[in-house]
Amino acid sequence: MADNAEPEQTQEQDFLRDRESLTLPLLSSHRSIPNSTSQVAIVGSHVCPIESLDYEYVMAFIVFFASNLVLTLFASVITAVIAPAAAGSGIPEVKAYLNGVDAPGIFSLRTLAVKIVGSITAVSSSLLVGKAGPMVHTGACIASLLGQGGSKKYGLTWKWLRFFKNDRDRRDLVTCGAAAGIAASFRSPVGGVLFAFEEMASWWRSALLWRAFFATAVVAIVLRALIDVCRSGKCGLFGTGGLIMFDVYSANVSYHLADVPPVLLLGVIGGILGSIYNFLLDKVLRLYNLINEKGVVYRILLACSISIFTSCLLFGLPWLASCQPCPSDALEACPTIGRSGNFKKFQCPPGHYNDLASLIFNTNDDAIRNLFSKGTNSEFLYSSILIFFFTCYFLSIFSYGICAPAGLFVPVIVTGASYGRLMGMLFGSDSNLDHGLYAVLGAASFLGGSMRMTVSLCVIILELTNNLLMLPLIMLVLLISKTVADAFTGNIYDLIMKSKGFPYLEGHAEPFMRQLTVGDVVTGPLQMFRGIEKVGNIVHVLRSTRHNGFPVIDEPPLSEAPVLFGIILRVHLITLLKKKSFLSTPVPTGSGSEVFRQFSSGDFAKRGSGSDEKLEDLEFTDEELDMFIDLHPFTNASPFTVVETMSLAKALILFREVGLRHLLVIPKLSGRSPVVGILTRHDFMPEHILGLYPVLITGFMKSTRLPFLQLFMEPIVDDDQKRAHIVFSVLTHIFKQDMT
């Protein structure tokens, strides 16, 4: 009986399946580890056990190694060369976009294509990377492309999409796209909605909730219909698992108060492991960034070396495990016949199986299913689960940062499930819970410890496992692991966002911001335009600054005194300059019916990212530069303003809650210029403010204003710990009467 002479066959099928997968990118469930060592050869349509010779193990390794390397090479080359923005999971980028940060190229058609193809090849190449993150990014890309009216560059445009051509609708669509991504990858429609709202969205409305629900309902219905269509079994691995991916339901799930203490311990350790995971991942990412910055070749080399390392490790580790005799009461064939299963034969004699190989030489989905499955307490050896846990923990940390689409969800679930089983084995007979349930709870605790979500993870786990009776335990584990982990490090996506340098605006103000006014952080010099401005001035200002919004001022004789009229955007100025309908004298054009005739609403609609008009493309004669433009009809006459003495913390709340890009600062006393400055996102970044006022870092409470009233009139600080700190400090402050 032999088990390893078929790698070529399987490999060919791998490629066939990958090609199939391209047509069903959102729906198919990709394997991450090819079944190069399944226990039987598939010759034609027959399954045949065939004779093997020992040296063929080397052959199998070479094929395994080479195919992994080629797939990784392909994924990293297309990512590095065509769309570097497609690297990684994409969730941090989408989260930053929904906060108002538009990183270049993250939603282009190229990125979309590379994300889909690259994710399939990366997952197929045995790298320990997930598919959920890339699917979220894919969903967001598609949504964003719809939101910008298709892609003009590639001739894919639809006219009816023009109504969405504004930032707000595009943001809403991207939220729905992210929800659909999670819904598709875990077949978890409600979890997808919650994920989008708990982790991704910075703004939320009831109406958006129901649109996201609509999007994921469509995903669920299409998935369900495709499962119906795939009943014949011709859809590769897609049909397996049904609508519930890891159905561990059993009518007799029972647990009692005595089972709670081990579960608490599981949550605490899961939280610690999760926070260490985040810490290490952050460090590795910073190291990889140094390598990746050196150039495309270095990126590809890094990816390839991780692939080589992974291949060697995965092929070598099962040799460490000893062969187990097949249990007599096994529910499925032992050793396993076919691609997936609990009892992989690997190098064992007939009637035996290698438990570590059962976990490693399976798709990640199957490995999770094996770990979650009930009544298999004696299937796995302690040492095998321990090896598997450490392998997953560190391999996933080293695999994430390479230049290829790579998700974190599935690796974290695999790692967490093996951690849970390990704990179940350690508790042994002290606990009545099945080891499969420990695996589910372990996955929950590790997810909670690294991703820090609560409701959404809870629902995703329920929708993955179909076990509502476990709900109280899952909630408990998530709460504990999140709380424990929050004490050490941040959420994994926030850490990645920070390491990428996105100016993410938190929903709450830092305590020291309450000691400052907006006047303290506004920096000049400020560029302004008059209501009727000289073309030459506009061109000069646009060329010499990179600002995106400019206050428009009316001066005598247009008004009694200099007065703020509104704010005009750079893109709109460029559109005006491009039309060249200038005035020869500085006279108002009236209320604009003539002016408007030259423009269609499409001229001012939000462009797709990267497709803005460029000033450099425009040429002006000296004559034109001496002419004028009446900016009034094109100015936003209702800008949001704050008085310069406004508390910075309150201005931040206004900026963040309303979702602004520019906030005009007006003077308290008239007689000066009608605008003091413009605040943008960067002016609210804590790093920037602490750079301006280093004294705030140490002299946290050296207040110059009225902390007393601020305390109870509008407590803006979100974090309980910080609040307690402020309460304490302010009270100390007041009663020691050291106010200046």
Place this chain on the structure above:
Amino acid sequence: MADNAEPEQTQEQDFLRDRESLTLPLLSSHRSIPNSTSQVAIVGSHVCPIESLDYEYVMAFIVFFASNLVLTLFASVITAVIAPAAAGSGIPEVKAYLNGVDAPGIFSLRTLAVKIVGSITAVSSSLLVGKAGPMVHTGACIASLLGQGGSKKYGLTWKWLRFFKNDRDRRDLVTCGAAAGIAASFRSPVGGVLFAFEEMASWWRSALLWRAFFATAVVAIVLRALIDVCRSGKCGLFGTGGLIMFDVYSANVSYHLADVPPVLLLGVIGGILGSIYNFLLDKVLRLYNLINEKGVVYRILLACSISIFTSCLLFGLPWLASCQPCPSDALEACPTIGRSGNFKKFQCPPGHYNDLASLIFNTNDDAIRNLFSKGTNSEFLYSSILIFFFTCYFLSIFSYGICAPAGLFVPVIVTGASYGRLMGMLFGSDSNLDHGLYAVLGAASFLGGSMRMTVSLCVIILELTNNLLMLPLIMLVLLISKTVADAFTGNIYDLIMKSKGFPYLEGHAEPFMRQLTVGDVVTGPLQMFRGIEKVGNIVHVLRSTRHNGFPVIDEPPLSEAPVLFGIILRVHLITLLKKKSFLSTPVPTGSGSEVFRQFSSGDFAKRGSGSDEKLEDLEFTDEELDMFIDLHPFTNASPFTVVETMSLAKALILFREVGLRHLLVIPKLSGRSPVVGILTRHDFMPEHILGLYPVLITGFMKSTRLPFLQLFMEPIVDDDQKRAHIVFSVLTHIFKQDMT
């Protein structure tokens, strides 16, 4: 064999159970219809079939009738006399509170007590009212009492609660309390969180989501622990049903594409029925309001007459149904033995059952369980289900508005489930789905049609029935019924809120608001104070107006020109007046260390509703009235401001998103008063604005400003239909060049 001689016994047990329920108000599952006709008498602890005489039916009716009447009378008397705010479901009140409307007395300790006791008695009195709404209100009450530091009036205060004594923390606590209410009533922790966020909350943060999750997790864990404790069966009806109330899980739930059309039809009709339900309920409520306004006696009389009507109807209807022979393959005893069950005997001969009595003479929970149960397609007659559906539909409409705590969730679920079964019977053999599944889908469609939630209803139904495989169908039904119903009437809670006159602030601006500036709606005269103000002036202004916030102005010589310093609240002014530490000359007190020593932070902390200091209680001598107060240290120096030319729609967004009570309007040109006016919630109410500008009602698009730029620069309008209207109107407008 007799079946009706035991009413007194059962009645006595009812009272006992009610008394028990008082100790477990949040956790027990109350019955709404006493089992006065269960098929056997319980004598001592033995279950005995006893002989019956025909005239005893009259006796049974009298007991049924009288006990219902007494219970209703009790509930309506305590509600009408002690706490009128406890009437109804309470969800509209809590929703309005979370939007910023603090109706008097809704969260007092009295209301809480009456809500708990009244809800138990009302549900026990056979009225078709639910318990979920009152439990949400109960949860919110408890949260609010914690948020105001307990109840001073009844001596229940805790010092550590003082940190929550502000509006924002109280709002967050109430959100968590509402989530806990739903979590407890349906044993649905995730559904509770989602309900609070989808239906109740007007403001949302990721941090609040996880706190609400914490609250419902505690509910779930306590519930689960109590189920463990109640394993002995000594907890009345609480222990039955387990953690999943209506567990209809079956491993072989299967449906295919062919089953979708009937489900679509079910959703459409459910949506229409739901919108008609809302319409009728609104009309009945307005009618009842006319009666209730006439006085306490009228309220009690109305409640009693509804009780009498209900008793007669419920006792009379089962006589319309004919007796059915017991099925030979019934899964449970037939006729039913004990309180609950599928086969009530009522007036039937041995071996037969009355299917309508099985629905009516059961708790609502049991009726729902019967309707949801699988494999009972032949149990119910078409006519019985039809009668039951119409009874529930109209009885619940007439029962809701009485002066007693009454929820809507359970009646809607019962009605929807009977509607679903009816449809299942109508489709008959054209559909492969079980009638029990039709009942679940019917409940979903009717809930969607009347309550208009999506994600939360979906999760609540899943947590009630434990059937994740049905998820795509449930999502489909909810989407369709909500969409259909939205075309006709509003959400049921919004209708009730409107009929109660709460100034609920929508999250989006009405289109006509974009035609107005804030200057257009600000009304005078404006009351202001100087930074150092005469006591007499303050007392006079406070006595002559009912405003809650007053701008504080600095005038020469304190500043170069009149300038806005901030805003001061009425309650803080009263606190200052009460301390009577006045100045004899108008001189600034410096930066306040001395002033502060006289106050503790508790003096300015948010009071519990209704416990604000009253100006009428203060007396001043003429000498005191001539003295001064330096308001500077007590003024909020960072008020939110808008310029008078700001678009009203944008000001509304600012007001709503930041969650303000006062918004100061400042002039565009200096030289006038530094404040033009104050905007409050009422100034943004569409009814108020259309009252000021009736022309906007018809001349919707008679724009005087720049709709063109407004269109694409910040589309604020939320509703798609309205947006299409504006796009169309604005484009027509522009291209017809009829701009003024």
